[in-house]
Amino acid sequence: MTTARPGRVRSEAARLAILDATRDELAERGYDKLSLDRIAAAAGVGKATIYRWYPHKGALVAEGMLSEHLLPRVPVADTGDVRADVHDWLRASLASLRESEVGGLIRATIAATAEDADVAAQYEARVTSLTRTALSDRLEVGRRAGRIRDDAPIAAMVESLIGTVLLHVLTRREADPAALDAIVGLLFDGVAPTR
Amino acid sequence: MTTARPGRVRSEAARLAILDATRDELAERGYDKLSLDRIAAAAGVGKATIYRWYPHKGALVAEGMLSEHLLPRVPVADTGDVRADVHDWLRASLASLRESEVGGLIRATIAATAEDADVAAQYEARVTSLTRTALSDRLEVGRRAGRIRDDAPIAAMVESLIGTVLLHVLTRREADPAALDAIVGLLFDGVAPTR
Amino acid sequence: MTTARPGRVRSEAARLAILDATRDELAERGYDKLSLDRIAAAAGVGKATIYRWYPHKGALVAEGMLSEHLLPRVPVADTGDVRADVHDWLRASLASLRESEVGGLIRATIAATAEDADVAAQYEARVTSLTRTALSDRLEVGRRAGRIRDDAPIAAMVESLIGTVLLHVLTRREADPAALDAIVGLLFDGVAPTR
Amino acid sequence: MTTARPGRVRSEAARLAILDATRDELAERGYDKLSLDRIAAAAGVGKATIYRWYPHKGALVAEGMLSEHLLPRVPVADTGDVRADVHDWLRASLASLRESEVGGLIRATIAATAEDADVAAQYEARVTSLTRTALSDRLEVGRRAGRIRDDAPIAAMVESLIGTVLLHVLTRREADPAALDAIVGLLFDGVAPTR
DNA sequence: CAGTAACCGAGACGGTACGTCGAGTCTTACA
DNA sequence: TGTAAGACTCGACGTACCGTCTCGGTTACTG
Numbered sequence: 001m002t003t004a005r006p007g008r009v010r011s012e013a014a015r016l017a018i019l020d021a022t023r024d025e026l027a028e029r030g031y032d033k034l035s036l037d038r039i040a041a042a043a044g045v046g047k048a049t050i051y052r053w054y055p056h057k058g059a060l061v062a063e064g065m066l067s068e069h070l071l072p073r074v075p076v077a078d079t080g081d082v083r084a085d086v087h088d089w090l091r092a093s094l095a096s097l098r099e100s101e102v103g104g105l106i107r108a109t110i111a112a113t114a115e116d117a118d119v120a121a122q123y124e125a126r127v128t129s130l131t132r133t134a135l136s137d138r139l140e141v142g143r144r145a146g147r148i149r150d151d152a153p154i155a156a157m158v159e160s161l162i163g164t165v166l167l168h169v170l171t172r173r174e175a176d177p178a179a180l181d182a183i184v185g186l187l188f189d190g191v192a193p194t195r
Numbered sequence: 196m197t198t199a200r201p202g203r204v205r206s207e208a209a210r211l212a213i214l215d216a217t218r219d220e221l222a223e224r225g226y227d228k229l230s231l232d233r234i235a236a237a238a239g240v241g242k243a244t245i246y247r248w249y250p251h252k253g254a255l256v257a258e259g260m261l262s263e264h265l266l267p268r269v270p271v272a273d274t275g276d277v278r279a280d281v282h283d284w285l286r287a288s289l290a291s292l293r294e295s296e297v298g299g300l301i302r303a304t305i306a307a308t309a310e311d312a313d314v315a316a317q318y319e320a321r322v323t324s325l326t327r328t329a330l331s332d333r334l335e336v337g338r339r340a341g342r343i344r345d346d347a348p349i350a351a352m353v354e355s356l357i358g359t360v361l362l363h364v365l366t367r368r369e370a371d372p373a374a375l376d377a378i379v380g381l382l383f384d385g386v387a388p389t390r
Numbered sequence: 391m392t393t394a395r396p397g398r399v400r401s402e403a404a405r406l407a408i409l410d411a412t413r414d415e416l417a418e419r420g421y422d423k424l425s426l427d428r429i430a431a432a433a434g435v436g437k438a439t440i441y442r443w444y445p446h447k448g449a450l451v452a453e454g455m456l457s458e459h460l461l462p463r464v465p466v467a468d469t470g471d472v473r474a475d476v477h478d479w480l481r482a483s484l485a486s487l488r489e490s491e492v493g494g495l496i497r498a499t500i501a502a503t504a505e506d507a508d509v510a511a512q513y514e515a516r517v518t519s520l521t522r523t524a525l526s527d528r529l530e531v532g533r534r535a536g537r538i539r540d541d542a543p544i545a546a547m548v549e550s551l552i553g554t555v556l557l558h559v560l561t562r563r564e565a566d567p568a569a570l571d572a573i574v575g576l577l578f579d580g581v582a583p584t585r
Numbered sequence: 586m587t588t589a590r591p592g593r594v595r596s597e598a599a600r601l602a603i604l605d606a607t608r609d610e611l612a613e614r615g616y617d618k619l620s621l622d623r624i625a626a627a628a629g630v631g632k633a634t635i636y637r638w639y640p641h642k643g644a645l646v647a648e649g650m651l652s653e654h655l656l657p658r659v660p661v662a663d664t665g666d667v668r669a670d671v672h673d674w675l676r677a678s679l680a681s682l683r684e685s686e687v688g689g690l691i692r693a694t695i696a697a698t699a700e701d702a703d704v705a706a707q708y709e710a711r712v713t714s715l716t717r718t719a720l721s722d723r724l725e726v727g728r729r730a731g732r733i734r735d736d737a738p739i740a741a742m743v744e745s746l747i748g749t750v751l752l753h754v755l756t757r758r759e760a761d762p763a764a765l766d767a768i769v770g771l772l773f774d775g776v777a778p779t780r
Numbered sequence: 781c782a783g784t785a786a787c788c789g790a791g792a793c794g795g796t797a798c799g800t801c802g803a804g805t806c807t808t809a810c811a
Numbered sequence: 812t813g814t815a816a817g818a819c820t821c822g823a824c825g826t827a828c829c830g831t832c833t834c835g836g837t838t839a840c841t842g
Binding site: 201202205207241242244247 | 814816824
Binding site for chain 5: 200201202203205228231232233242243244252
């Protein structure tokens with residue numbers, strides 16, 4: 001039951017213009033060079049309109065991230081072959097970073113996350129958790145199909161996958177196919193001598 | 196044969212005071228709230244002295260990082276048991292983040308790395324590479340000792356370990372002992388069914 | 391019909407605080423040691439507010455001068471005796487320089503005038519011209535009363551009077567009464583032998 | 586008997602290079618934009634060398650002024666006709682200001698004089714006094730020749746002449762020939778009705 | 781359908797920090 | 812001892828943003 005207060009209603013056009021302008025700024029200049037003056041000007045919006053809805057610079061970026069406005073999702077396929085599906089997800093994730101706008105956005109996001117605990121919490125709860133769940137679910141299916149050991153540490157594997165992507169983003173490295181194979185091999189087979 | 200240019204020599208006292216003040220500011224406020232005015236004041240140094248040696252804020256942070264001034268090193272022990280040594284390194288690394296100053300510094304470092312490609316390159320070349328080498332060397336010894344398969348993807352394993360630490364830093368998570376065990380188990384044994 | 395632009399209106403309080411602080415700084419330290427940082431601090435105003443309205447240091451000083459804020463006016467009396475009235479004006483003008491604040495302000499004004507052609511033009515148009523007119527008018531009345539020759543070079547006389555005051559300011563000299571008499575005698579009687 | 590102290594002797598080349606560079610800077614940018622860094626660079630001299638000999642910026646300018654390095658002298662001729670000689674001096678003085686370098690230098694000098702009492706005193710004692718004496722002497726000769734009244738206020742006349750030149754410099758005005766005639770007429774004949 | 785409450789753009793405000801430049805001092809190596 | 816070079820502290824410059832605050836004006840619910 002919406003309260004229906006009196007007064008003018010929030011302008012959706014302004015909201016979207018702000019988020020679009022934020023995304024552009026973030027991709028182009030990064031988080032700490034983000035300027036609300038510039039965003040307001042680019043969005044054709046008064047600065048006060050931004051501050052009416054977002055208390056901090058961080059809050060604005062957080063909203064941008066957890067909407068569709070900032071980051072593309074990389075889906076986890078299910079072809080029946082877990083190992084191949086994980087491999088593909090990893091390859092696709094690293095490939096998406098090659099598109100310069102996506103790489104810039106993710107790095108901006110990481111910077112925001114590093115600087116601001118609230119942003120980090122939002123990000124974890126509403127963005128990373130989706131990826132985490134998607135991977136977990138796929139691995140769980142693989143386990144039930146017998147492609148993964150019953151007692152396998154699935155959560156740890158998800159962590160490793162995400163951590164690997166993160167490290168590649170920060171070090172701005174290429175996604176070397178051989179290295180990809182090595183990672184997937186590692187996670188599935190481990191390094192210990194054959195038991 | 197040093198060139199012996201004319202003119203006053205660079206003040207080592209000023210250099211150290213600047214790096215100390217930078218570390219304190221970084222730990223306390225993070226990378227994007229870093230103020231060179233404040234650093235200069237805290238170091239008892241003119242702002243021009245900072246800019247004489249460091250063209251960007253990023254360059255200053257980079258120098259701070261690759262000296263002993265910013266980050267503690269976590270050594271990799273060799274007790275004969277690779278698995279335990281890796282486990283200990285991971286536990287110690289994650290534990291060091293609990294000390295609030297270290298956590299703040301690392302997050303500031305990550306932000307700097309995300310925002311500035313030069314900083315990232317420096318960091319990779321002079322900091323991460325040390326850890327990477329230390330871990331690789333230890334694993335290599337383990338391999339020669341037969342505790343690790345001959346064809347094991349050691350480089351990938353190192354990546355996974357560092358990526359895991361990174362992800363914990365950014366998400367500000369506790370180092371849950373069970374999760375630690377899971378990660379080490381994963382890396383050594385993989386998730387595939389027993390061959 | 392005033393244009394009524396959008397946006398917040400200019401703060402009159404800030405404008406006056408800036409001019410007052412400028413006057414104080416100018417009297418105390420002179421034109422080239424004038425610091426906009428100090429003015430802003432003394433006026434309780436952001437530096438940007440000064441720069442928003444005055445593009446140069448010179449423009450600020452110019453505005454200060456042509457308002458009542460910087461210089462006192464010395465009136466030209468009309469007692470019926472031109473010679474005495476001019477004498478009094480000259481004495482009063484030179485006397486006012488003895489008050490340390492006025493002397494400092496005038497010297498600052500002269501420095502501003504010497505350094506900046508725009509300031510000089512403003513000063514001529516809106517300050518000196520008032521004195522020039524006041525003296526001219528009084529002398530013209532004296533001419534009509536027959537106390538001054540019909541073909542007397544009134545404009546040149548005004549120039550001489552102002553130039554004399556100026557020279558005293560710059561050389562920081564006392565207003566010697568005998569010298570005053572001599573100047574007035576010179577201007578009325580000339581130096582040529584009696585015709 | 587020169588004392589012949591030990592050590593290297595003062596470099597005359599450096600002294601002259603400094604004064605030349607000072608004159609150029611002063612003519613081009615004026616007193617308050619004078620930069621000792623720039624002077625030192627232009628003169629090929631260390632900044633310390635300037636400060637060894639001149640305690641303040643003002644002292645350097647003062648020395649420049651009272652040497653031949655800054656200002657041209659306008660001589661006072663003696664053709665037998667005082668009135669014409671004074672007229673010519675005034676015309677030549679005002680004409681010299683038209684040369685842009687001289688005008689700039691004089692205005693810089695005035696600014697220096699207005700800002701710094703020491704400079705003003707030096708200037709009065711070593712520059713203006715020369716002009717003052719030259720004019721006084723010529724007028725005195727005229728008096729002895731009967732072209733000027735015995736009781737004429739010669740000092741006041743000199744003041745008026747110098748004051749007039751000063752006012753023209755500051756107001757950046759043309760030397761209008763008719764105005765020149767008027768001034769000379771004023772000083773010789775006064776404005777009072779014929780006695 | 782008039783009031784009025786909440787919104788909107790524009791843009792000025794007090795501040796903080798930026799990166800640069802200049803003043804005046806000090807420290808080298810060399811002459 | 813004097814000199815060129817150049818690093819030093821201090822402080823001002825003029826610009827850019829921050830987050831706040833009026834302005835005049837626009838919706839849209841409410842009495």
